Amino acid sequence: MAEDVFKALADPTRRRILDELVERDGQTLFEICARLATKHGLGLTRQAIGQHLVVLESAGLVRSRRQGRYKFHDLNTEPLELIVTRWLRPDAPEGTP
Amino acid sequence: MAEDVFKALADPTRRRILDELVERDGQTLFEICARLATKHGLGLTRQAIGQHLVVLESAGLVRSRRQGRYKFHDLNTEPLELIVTRWLRPDAPEGTP
DNA sequence: ACAATAGGAAAGTGACGACTTACCTATCAA
DNA sequence: TTGATAGGTAAGTCGTCACTTTCCTATTGT
Numbered sequence: 288m289a290e291d292v293f294k295a296l297a298d299p300t301r302r303r304i305l306d307e308l309v310e311r312d313g314q315t316l317f318e319i320c321a322r323l324a325t326k327h328g329l330g331l332t333r334q335a336i337g338q339h340l341v342v343l344e345s346a347g348l349v350r351s352r353r354q355g356r357y358k359f360h361d362l363n364t365e366p367l368e369l370i371v372t373r374w375l376r377p378d379a380p381e382g383t384p
Numbered sequence: 385m386a387e388d389v390f391k392a393l394a395d396p397t398r399r400r401i402l403d404e405l406v407e408r409d410g411q412t413l414f415e416i417c418a419r420l421a422t423k424h425g426l427g428l429t430r431q432a433i434g435q436h437l438v439v440l441e442s443a444g445l446v447r448s449r450r451q452g453r454y455k456f457h458d459l460n461t462e463p464l465e466l467i468v469t470r471w472l473r474p475d476a477p478e479g480t481p
Numbered sequence: 482a483c484a485a486t487a488g489g490a491a492a493g494t495g496a497c498g499a500c501t502t503a504c505c506t507a508t509c510a511a
Numbered sequence: 512t513t514g515a516t517a518g519g520t521a522a523g524t525c526g527t528c529a530c531t532t533t534c535c536t537a538t539t540g541t
Contacts, residue, residue: 334531339529356537356538
């Protein structure tokens with residue numbers, strides 16, 4: 288849903304996470320925590336980042352694959368292209384007949 | 385800057401307002417109120433819509449021009465294009481998982 | 482087995498945001 | 512001027528969201 292995508296993008300920490308995944312795909316939760324702390328100075332707990340990842344995954348912006356005790360997260364830009372065409376292309380076939 | 389744009393897009397009512405302005409540019413506050421009420425069944429007060437327009441204008445998504453006692457609102461899609469290119473990798477192949 | 486590691490799932494708190502109510506200013510028509 | 516229209520602003524309420532704390536499950540290494 289578009290609602291979930293926009294709400295997911297509303298938080299600056301979640302946007303930072305997307306930035307991290309653009310730079311290097313397939314990171315684990317602990318890796319994301321470490322990089323956010325060192326590169327951006329974000330002093331958030333692991334649980335907080337984990338909750339953000341849940342939101343991003345529910346919005347379809349992040350896909351995760353489990354491998355043993357590791358869970359790797361990949362960026363999925365597909366929902367982004369959908370929300371853009373809503374206002375950038377006025378003559379696109381809209382869902383409102 | 386980008387923060388304001390994402391926060392502005394986070395609210396469904398504000399996205400509806402953008403939809404309305406895509407369909408017909410240069411509407412006044414009362415026109416937007418009427419169309420949101422009739423077409424989308426939104427029972428919001430004029431003040432609420434006015435506050436949303438302030439948010440949209442602060443984000444640069446809406447430009448307004450005053451003319452007498454009327455204030456016309458125009459859509460500005462420029463901030464949208466900026467936020468899209470942030471995560472959409474330009475040289476990524478189409479079917480990359 | 483045991484402990485360390487990677488992750489998940491609660492409840493609780495504090496702050497921010499959306500909305501209403503009420504009141505106020507400015508412009509136009511009679 | 513008077514009254515109607517178009518818009519602006521402030522206080523207050525209520526819900527939502529981000530975050531922490533605490534505790535729990537699952538996998539791996541020794």
